[in-house]
Amino acid sequence: EVQLLESGGGLVQPGGSLRLSCATSGFTISAYAMAWVRQAPGKGLEWLSSITSNADNTYYADSVKGRFTISRDNSRSTIYLHVNNLRAEDTAVYYCAKAVATTGGHFDYWGQGTLVTVSS
């Protein structure tokens, strides 16, 4: 059974940093691109970043470029999102998602999400 489990969210002050993790199981992570998507309270889905299966390529939304960094450790079946210089508008549930191919594609599995709250 494919499982994705996010962790690392919480309450952080503006300007602060976090490292979000997504532990995966039930599939060979090294064969798939992975992504982070967030959803602010009561709002829609916002794609943030994707990383190809071998980490050769990373992609970012303009809204987070330069502040967020995606990475992966295939040996640990885990992907990460380092989030820096957080702002109030970064408050959201952060989901990791598995893509269907090595370089991208639609997302066939999602985690349950981890809540990040940016507030003083």
Add this chain to the structure above:
Amino acid sequence: DIQMTQSPSTLSASVGDRVTITCRASQSISTWLAWYQQKPGKAPKVVIYKASGLESGVPSRFSGSGSGTEFTLTISSLQPDDLATYFCQQYHSYPVTFGQGTKLQIK
């Protein structure tokens, strides 16, 4: 960036109704479009991929069509379990983009 525009934003329909949601892309995305269903408090779940592919386990009352810039998601006979918000997503090119969502309410 490719902009995705969904309509309507909210849709109220009765059990048994045929329901259609539209998604328009700001430029051609061929058939690189997915539809996701998100129930309150839950993660999204893919229902349609590559514009018309039915995800495994999704009821056959769901169908998708379109190519280029115009796409539709149709539920042939609405069921109470279909109460959710539906999002389209283009994955033709990065940055990946989602539509703003259509909230489906049951009358």
